[in-house]
Amino acid sequence: MSELSEDDRAAVSDVRSAVMRLSRRLRNQRVDESLSPTEMSVLGTLARCGSATPGELARKEHVQPPSMTRIVAMLEGKGLVRREPHPDDRRQVVVSRTSQAEAMLAESRDRRNAWLAELAEGLTDEERAILRQAAPVLEKLAHL
Amino acid sequence: MSELSEDDRAAVSDVRSAVMRLSRRLRNQRVDESLSPTEMSVLGTLARCGSATPGELARKEHVQPPSMTRIVAMLEGKGLVRREPHPDDRRQVVVSRTSQAEAMLAESRDRRNAWLAELAEGLTDEERAILRQAAPVLEKLAHL
DNA sequence: CGATTGTACTTAGCCAAAGTAATAAGCTAA
DNA sequence: TTAGCTTATTACTTTGGCTAAGTACAATCG
Incomplete structure (x- = not known):
């Protein structure tokens, strides 16, 4: 398997928190x-x-x-x-x-x-x- | 404001459902x-x-x-x-x-x-x- | 200065959405 | 044919937000 760069780790961490925030907003601002x-x-x-x-x-x-x-x-x-x-x-x-x-x-x-x-x-x-x-x-x- | 392409619309729709699924999984598979x-x-x-x-x-x-x-x-x-x-x-x-x-x-x-x-x-x-x-x-x- | 208005956090109570455990019905294979 | 697995469902619980109301403090206006 391929090794992860520091950047990858940071990216996934960022994606994680962004996804949680977005999911909350999508729940409220549903069309x-x-x-x-x-x-x-x-x-x-x-x-x-x-x-x-x-x-x-x-x-x-x-x-x-x-x-x-x-x-x-x-x-x-x-x-x-x-x-x-x-x-x-x-x-x-x-x-x-x-x-x-x-x-x-x-x-x-x-x-x-x-x-x-x-x-x-x-x-x-x-x-x-x-x-x-x-x-x-x-x-x-x-x-x- | 800028107009959205068909692709943009499809992308945001996909992002939306992916975000919902990911947020559920993140909730369960938390480290x-x-x-x-x-x-x-x-x-x-x-x-x-x-x-x-x-x-x-x-x-x-x-x-x-x-x-x-x-x-x-x-x-x-x-x-x-x-x-x-x-x-x-x-x-x-x-x-x-x-x-x-x-x-x-x-x-x-x-x-x-x-x-x-x-x-x-x-x-x-x-x-x-x-x-x-x-x-x-x-x-x-x-x-x- | 004192009263009123505004701000920051908290408390209390509600609700939506997803999860777990237990049940019922039906399939499958020894 | 019966023992065990699978599918769907029901009942209950947990989670994690929300709004509304309350308290304490700050700031401003008369």
Whole structure:
């Protein structure tokens, strides 16, 4: 395995504290009041995967199964997600988005523009470029 | 203000979900069992600033003053922080680290190496370079 | 000088989100 | 067929923020 430089150590330490602060702010300044960031994230995952069982979703989101059960129940209550019996295994459940969820996601994407624009004001073009590069790395880090 | 590209929008959206996932993992996989990431972050801030009042710390960490009061109380209870009266203004309090905190931080830094090394295995040199660049941008984003 | 207004921290109580433990139902393989 | 594993769920707890209200002190205005 590769050795870490002093700079790497400092960077990860900085990323760590920045991530904690950002996560707090994202919780408060969420664009859609009715959906927590995690619920939003689950809808995003479903957008990529099409459909999945609660267990799969829990693993992907790095959340315990009971939490995912709760999140799915919430989303189902809001009509954003459908729970269907698994064709082969009657223990399992298949979760998929409803058309209402797709409409909601589209609208939320629009509303997010205002917030993103405001956020982007504080960054230079160069910084935004760095962020574009960093997004997939953070994504990878989150799944490691 | 500058307009955002489609890529920028996608990047910020990805950063958002990655940050939420990472923050959850950081909460669980913390190196020191007895200290929450926020408490750790406060000690780090104190390491940079030397000493500060609870209000200053709350602003730096983007937390409400009552939360900081509780965090400082917790740290004081563990003997990691000292609360002294402000020399000029008897309303204020000056918080500073104890030598025990410095020892703790040093030990934690050592222990973090194992976790960092494991984490680094999954990243390429290029990705680590991106992370080094991204750290200050995330920091800036968290304070915007 | 005294009253009013403002500031800094604290206390008390609430809430959201995630975790653990225990349960129920269903699959699988000896 | 039964013993043991897996999946989802339910019930309860923990954590870590928040707001509102309270206390003590400072500063300012009449």
